[in-house]
Amino acid sequence: MFEILSNDILAPNVHRMVIRAPRIARVRKPGQFVIVRVEEGGERIPLTIGDADIAKGTITLFIQAVGLTSLKLVGTPVGNHLRDVAGPLGQPTHIRKWGRVVCIGGGLGTAVLYPMARALPAAGNEVTTIIGGRSAPFIILEQELSVFSRQVLVTTEDGSLGRKGFVTDALRELIDDPQRCPQAVIAIGPVPMMRAVAELTRPYGIETIVSLNPIMIDGTGMCGGCRVVVGGETRFACVDGPEFDGHLVDFDLLSNRLAMYREDECRMLEQLPDELRARIVQVKR
Amino acid sequence: MKFSMEPQVKMARVRMPEQDPQVRRCNFKEVNLGLSEAEAVQEAQRCLGCKTRPCVAGCPVRVRIPEFITALACGNVAQAAHILLADNSLPAVCGRVCPQEEQCEAKCVLGKKGEPVAIGYLERFVADWAMRHPDLLEPETAVAPTGKTVAVVGCGPAGITVSKELACKGHDVTIFEALHDTGGVLRYGIPEFRLPKQIVDIEVQRLRHMGVSIECNVIVGKTVSLEELQTGYDAVFIGNGAGLPTMLGIPGENLKGVYSANEYLTRVNLMAAWRDDAATPIMRGKRVMVIGGGNTAMDAVRTGARLGAERSIIVYRRSEAEMPARVEEIHHAKQEGIEFILLTAPLEIIGDASGWVKGVRCQKMKLGEPDASGRRRPVPVAGQTFELAVDVVVNAVGTQANPLLTATASQLELNKWGNIVADDSGATSLQGVFAGGDIVRGGATVILAMGDGKRSAAAIDDYLRR
16 A cells, blocks of 8 residues: 655646655666556556655655546545555656757646656756646646756747747757757657657757556556557567657657547546546646 | 275266356456365265375475365365364465366376366365355464565465465465565466466465565565575565566567556556556457467456457467467367367458557468477468457467576576576575575466475575574
């Protein structure tokens, strides 16, 4: 059993939870994830480890409540326990000295990006961060990312914070500036965003790393449910990833497979009390 | 005096009572209902009690079969249970899933002229009786703790067996399991209708009562390393299974509605997706195609029927004679209306405009010359292809060694398929590290994994006492 030590709301339906998991805290590296099961009979869901404190034996998880399981997860109060937390799983981020790196986070992807971005300066990289979201309340971790970023650029679709537009608008300007043009881009967020970033950087040959979030069960390579196609080859995101070369990822297939249980998800949401359902629908739009 | 085997030969082998095929096709309850005590005792009386004990030689864990059957034949079930439990760590499991027809029963002398003693049914009867009457069993004699510690990787059949054997010898055993629950393939792979999970629960509970501690959610190779286990324990046993599905390597394999058997069965068994109130979803196809001819394929195709498929179909590239599945499973599947399309190989999985499976293009095959496995190799029949409309495809062609642990243990010797190299006693290239089950054998059976566990336990005990 894994005790919940804190549970804060960062943005509408986005929570930051600190969990006691000393074994995982001790060995996890940026880019790795855990599989969480909230309660007996519950689903297994993968969640990126946002941060860890070895001395305190804790890990930090960022969760967007978009379905039944994540809603139950964020609704679990401090002092209660999660039934299962297993990890760390997946390959750690392969951090190199690239030079100038642009880190791009969209929505909850910003939280997934955070531990990777924070590890970059120590390897001799200069980090510029772009955070995108629908509107101001959905922009998270701006403060935390600014601690080690040369600059944090914010874009919102409605212009309520930062510049109006998409993360790709901000990235294009950086690429066009010879003084700022990155040697590498790390982009984590919704599939359309990662695809758009990869398409933008492709003609320039800028190395672009994306982190994929397919449907998973065991997280150890056993079921193969998380398979993705990268460079024409089938890979398992849980053991080969979750990070891959964005220029080689088959994003069509990824978004297609992510939709496999959409009908089941809708049916389950319909069974929720109105108030909870409204919360999710509002975020999903 | 001339010995006659007439009376036993004349007695007919007992029939296993079963759920009606039309009824069971729609539920997940156990198919085989088990013998009554009268039936079991009568069947036990068919045993000749051969001095040469060929059946024992056919058993990978060397159960003293004639002894437990003789006790049962005299009506002394408690004595039969005492013998069986001493030799077999998971008798209620083996009595249900072992391929007895290739092992103990294949060697039964009665089988030469008629039908062999139903050793598997009797094992199941005695094991189930023991579960219902724990108060009537002889209490286990406490052994003095040796002070030695053993780490066991994986709580499947091999891990459970090695742990039980070592705990009996007084060693302090800790099992590390990657999933959130115990049992390994007994839990995630074999369906409820063939092995009720309550039986796995009771067996694991028995293990805990013996003082074995089980830590779930620990992935050796990720959460802790093999090296840490070597440092922290006096010996290590690796029984983490062969959990990595072999892909078909044909177009369309990543369409929505295509599952590996591991995923399909894990969703249904471990995550209980067959229940209407389950949190984990599963695609309930109208037409389910399962590719493969082993026990896993039979489990998947019969699961498809129980999830409500109108047609649940096996596609296998050889003929029925070459199928690796147990005869009983094939027989049960046919009774349940499972269709068998044999001498057929999938060429391509076809999707609709939204990426859902809509069919499979298949190739007719014929049997050619025997291959390395001794089975006749299937070869395509030129020009004979056809399309079958299905909405779920399950790939049950096999599994490979999962590299999660072995990739992080560079000193551990592996063969070219990535399986751990171990000798007959389970000893690996690392001192004090033993291995058994599918991570050594590739995809094999529960009982072979248990046999490995039993032999490794003896070797580990020797090693610890040295």
